[in-house]
Amino acid sequence: MGDVMDDILKIFFEECDELLPELESGLGELSEEESSKETINAIFRAVHSIKGGAASFGLDRLVRFAHVYESALDCLRSGTVEPDPAIIKTFYLAMDVLSDLVAEARNTGDPVEDSRIEENVHKLEAIIGQGGEGQPASGVGETPVPEDFTPVTVDLGGFDFDEPVEEAPARTLTVRFRPHSELYSRGDDARNLLMGLRELLPEDALGSLQVTCDMQDLPPLAELSADEACLGWTVQLPEGAGGTTEDDIHAVFDWVGDVCGLEIIREEAAGAASSDEAEAAGDGAEELPFIAEPEAAVALAEEGAVPAPEAEMAASSRPAAPARSGRKRGEQNASIRVDIERIGMLMDMVGEMVIGQASLESALTRENALHDQELLKRLAVIKTLTRDIQEAVMAIRAQPVRHVFQRMQRVVREASALAGKDVALVLEGEETEVDRTLIENLTDPLTHMLRNAVDHGIENPEARQVAGKPAQGTIRLSARHRSGRILIEILDDGGGINTQRVLQTAIKRGIVPPGASLGENEINELIFAPGFSTAEKVSDLSGRGVGMDVVKQAIQNLGGRVTIKSMPGKGTLFTLSLPLTLAVLDGMLIECRGSIMVVPVSSVVELVTVRTDEDVYTIPDGSHVVSVRGRCIPLIYLGDELTLPAEPAGQAGSHHMGRAGEAGQLIVLVVENEAGARAALVVDGVRDQAQVVIKSIEKNYRQIQGVSAATILGDGSVSLILDVSTLIVSATKRVDTRALEAIAERAA
Amino acid sequence: MEFMSSDDTKQRNGQADGQVSASTGGREQMIIFTVGEQRYCIPILSIKEIREFEDPTYLPHCPPYVEGAINIRGNIVTVVNLANYLDTAPQPDNERRVVVIIEDGGQRATCGLLVDSVIGITEIALDEIQPISVDGGAAELSGLVSIGECVIRILRLDAVLGRLLGDDAITAAAG
Amino acid sequence: MTDGDKVRVLTVDDSRTMQGVLRKALGEAGYDVIQGGDGVEGLEVLQQADPVPQAIITDINMPRMDGFQFIEAVRKLEAFSSIPIICLTTETDEEKKSRARALGATGWIAKPFNAEKLVWAIRRVTA
Structure with missing residues (x-):
């Protein structure tokens, strides 16, 4: 059993990996005011699914937080709050917490601090409060988390009986019920209810169960209508000590409260019960205080006979409705989910084929057979085909950079919060595709470069105001294809590189000899030198010990190049040029x-x-x-x-x-x-x-x-x-x- | 790994490290080979194939027991010179040298073992394995088993792969 | 392909985690489980299923076709108009429950559920 659960847990985390980016891109759309009802639904669904899955594994902390988050999103969904920038920001921060809680549950991240969770819960609850739903207070603590397969009391679905709580043994419970026709049209059956009642009794007590069918409303056969229900039942069963409680009975009728009359009577002794039974059978429905909606009760009086769903099925010959009619969102890309390992295998085999093709060519060269025109032509065909196949497989593995790019939103959010700056990250060309091997390796270098841009590129709000710029800085992260490579640009609208300061620092650190005369570009390149950092105060960011030299190294390891262009007073542009694949x-x-x-x-x-x-x-x-x-x-x-x-x-x-x-x-x-x-x-x-x-x-x-x-x-x-x-x-x-x-x- | 039942995992790990628990009372098929004068064996289920020795590609900075890398259907596989690894002299002028390709269940790594010759297959009773004390410096071996007059050493495959993958101190790479 | 003795249940949920949990819980309780990833898929699976499932469990909040639309669609199909449908949902509010019931849902289970609750529900409608 553990193994199966482990597999499902793995699926859950995989699913989180898909849902969190969906959540992020949904929030992105919200802030770009492109939000539609569907966007909000998708956001809600993402959190909802994470919560639902987490609950199955008793991931308590995750469930509790997701629950509050979900409630706040529900206000958005129901339109009681509007997605203003402050609210979207709260949702972003909550997403970060959620994402960290997932990592925590997965043991891939540090435990999330309680204070951080609390802080975010408060913010979310404030949104819920704004929405006036009045549910926040109960929200957090109440969420049930299953304690692995303990029996559960089923919710009572609106019945409200005033039952006197006295302990008196050997009583009998009389249950009278009368299904409405709707009960049958919902796929239920009186038989299910009878079986449910029978199951309330222990095996050896089945003898004490008495069932009577009330056929008083059954019309003559000729008047019998197939769609109407007209039978009722009376069931007597012992209560208490190992027997049945009223709650158990309500549980059986839980689902049919609105489509089935029900009365439960407690009686002192078996003798009294039997007389009551006779009375009940004789008097029929009118006298029973049915718990039903008024309309339903009226309908009941007019209803005819035969409850059987079989009859209902046989009687009608309506043509089957088309399964999917005019569903707008039905159009979608036909796609299949393929294990990445399989594509890897395919890739390997294509690699083998390329090698095989090359070895054929080299063997033929040795034999001097390449003078044979015919052979040459065929070899060329195989060569072309091989390359085409290789490209086709590459295309399968290609993924848009969107996912990585969107993760940078969080990087910028966190970095700007730490640096006390207001920075917006604008993404462009997220659709640009590159090989997934490359994508996986792009996250770290991009993270560092964006932190760098926030930390060193964008000026303080005061400095920006002095320079006549908007207080909010902007970083533009874009991707596009160019001549078989991918170009990724990080452009900030900061002050550009202060060449004087860079040079001084480089001299101070012994990277260049004092008095060296360097061109502007050479100075700019110095920021990639090992051991270089211009941060005057050691901020949390630069304190991480990652310099731009490491970034450059990482990019080079991917077969890429980094170039830098500074526009004094206007900003800095970093350009990464990378191969489309690492294969x-x-x-x-x-x-x-x-x-x-x-x-x-x-x-x-x-x-x-x-x-x-x-x-x-x-x-x-x-x-x-x-x-x-x-x-x-x-x-x-x-x-x-x-x-x-x-x-x-x-x-x-x-x-x-x-x-x-x-x-x-x-x-x-x-x-x-x-x-x-x-x-x-x-x-x-x-x-x-x-x-x-x-x-x-x-x-x-x-x-x-x-x-x-x-x-x-x-x-x-x-x-x-x-x-x-x-x-x-x-x-x-x-x-x-x-x-x-x-x-x-x-x-x- | 995740689609393996725990029984599978146990079995595969058993194959891989050549450590067979003595309590099971089961039997296991082993392949016997020689390195120098000594005979060694490993579980037959850990073997992927046996191939002729061909000159491998030298790997820079490699320890003496690494012979080099070869291509096995598109995978780069390191060949271990078992004589050097076990610090014993190989048979001189040996034409019968072969490379036994093994795969490890747990680490999912593959490597080739350069041995002097493969002798054959035998079935051993797991409870007849004599354990070796590790303090005796025999971290390469997991036990001994006697067949007739001959004592055969059971090679620990997890130790070989562990050394190759560099989780010991002699890692050459500095990043 | 199918085990003749087993009661067949169709589960419809967009979360692969929930699908896994449902498959496990119902499978261990001896049910034959078939699955669909949203309402549209659920309908497809249902119409192709042979034998026809004896009960359906569906999530409410799903993309493409949600649980409400799914219940409505199933009830419109002559052959399936009387299959018990149980909604699986974390929504606790009465409005959603009654909407599902108005559309023809037989019952509901509130998430998070456990195996016993689930099996109880299925037994309740397939007794």
Whole structure:
């Protein structure tokens, strides 16, 4: 049983992952005044579903909060409150609490502080109070949370009997009931009620149950109408001590209170009961004080015979109504839910196919068969098809960035609250699709960049007023496709980058030497330097220890670039350019000590041959730099860096494009990271350029310094994809930049 | 994992770590192989396939017991040189070396074990396994079992994979 | 495909969590459970079901076609006009209950419910 519940719990959390974004986007629509009745319903439903699911698992804290939230939303739904900005803000904050409570229940988040819950509950209750529904006070504590399958008393649905509470044993309860025809048309049956009464008695006491059918109103057969009910029943059963209580009986009749006459009479002894029974059977319906609505009672008097639903079914021959007639919202995208693992498998197989195709091509090249025009043509067809299939699978995995973007609303909300600023986040291009592998990795960098924009980009309200800007700052987060990549822009309307201050800080932190003259762009780039922070007061945000260098690194790890543009007095624009997928990569295949490795083409600057005696310098700490076009670059002997075993003697002779021809020469591949830092990789040669399928190494092994992933080459062998960024970082750390400048001067 | 009944999980974990609880009184099929002069065994259900040794791709900064990475139907799988791992000398000039590909139920990781030769399959009674004290420095093994004159060591697969995935101190990666 | 001895119940709920809970509770109580994700799906499942379910449990608050519309639609279908329909809802207010009943709902269970309450309700209408 536990296992099944665990599965359902997992489904519940998955569902929360879907519902919370729905809630958020619904609230977004509310604030954009696009709200329709349907939006409000969707918002309500999201909270309602979370509450309902949580209740099934006894997630008490979550249920209680969701209940208050739901009640507040209900005021919105019923129109008793209007969605003004203050209320929407409360709903947003409550959503954050709800989301954190879900995380708490899931053990993926810190426990939510009681004071925070309380504070939000108060705000929500204020809304409920505004709506004048008068239910807030009872709301919080009252919500029932099941204590795992204890018997439950069923709600009494409006009956109000004044029952004298005296303990007297061995009494008999007489139940008289008389269903109206509506009872049958609701799919119920007098039989169900009789069975329900029978079940009230223990097995060995069934003998004490007496049932009489009251047929007095039954008309002659000829006058019998199929749609009318005219039978009543009288049931006698023992009360008390292991027997039945009136409440039990009311429970049986709970659902039919409005469509069934009911009377319960308590009698002292069995003898008295029997006389009463006779009387009841004889007198019929009129004398019984039926608990029914007045109209129903009138209808009862006019009603004829036969309760059976069978008769009702047989008698009518109306054509079946169409199931869905004119339902406006019926139109929807036909879609299916597919396990992501299956798509992953498909993706893997397509990857295999790409490799297979490449290996076929390489085999044919070896055989010199590529001179055969016919073969070439067919190979080209397969190649095109393979690429098309690959793209089609990619499209399946593509998701709009909406979800990630919407999460940023909360980031900005929290960051601006902490910073004491008023900031609005405007989203654009949320529909832009990228591969889901990328989406998952986008959240953290974007979070940090938006915090940065709130913290450092947008000015204080006072400063904004002085500058003649609206007190509320605006950050625009947008996404769009451009030439096979996705461009994400973060534009704030703050003061732009204060280059003077950035430079001073960089000098103070020893990032640049004092007196260095840097261009504006170079200064701007400094904010990406490790250890840089311009925050004058250590705010909570910068106190998190995440600098923009980490962000940049993360973006680079995704194969992306960050650029920055400052417009003094007007704002700052960060642009992220990212590949659409993390599944494939344009790679340059290089050779080093007999190993073929892949360098992402995006990071390659140039391939040059340098002379060891003229262009390579050894600096005092023992490391090497190379001068390429007057610029000194740290030299990385790739074989040594990656501890590659020496190539067996005699095998080093084969010729490749770019292979070092003569002694005293080195082939270096100049690579660049996003910060513009460069390094020169000493390689044996360059083999080819190809699109490679990225395979994880860490799935079956640990992370390897200097290697980001692996791929499989046409011949089926494993090839490593180099992590250019970390290689450059470790090389530049080794090399003192001041030494570089000195050498550059000498070389010039 | 979540769709596995708890019995399944137990069974799979049992396969994976080669630790078979002695109290069950059951029997288990094991595959026996040699590394150097010694014989070892692992549960047959943990084995995905056995393949010829082919030169793997060297993995930078790897410890001596990592032979390299190979491609198994599109997955990058690390090959462990068991002789180095167990700190024993492999058979010299061995042409029969094979790679036993194993999969771990709990961690869902796969790796290859480079062994000198595969001898065969045997069924052992779980209650005949002699436990080994871990203080004796035998963290690689979960027990011994005697078949005839021969003592066979039971390899702990969870320990192999744990070392590979880097949850020990010798993790080379620094991030 | 179906277990001939079991009483078949259709549950209609847009929450996959609730669907799971219902499937488990009813399944363990020995019912054959078929499910639909909203009113529209519920109707589709109902019309295709063979054998026809002996009871329906439906949520009220659902997208596309809500519980009220669903009950109304089922009652309009000749073949299903007398199937007991139990509404499953957290709404405690009488207005919703009476609206559901006016449309032909047989009974209701207030959420959160437990397995006993649920099974009691089903037994109540399929006795």
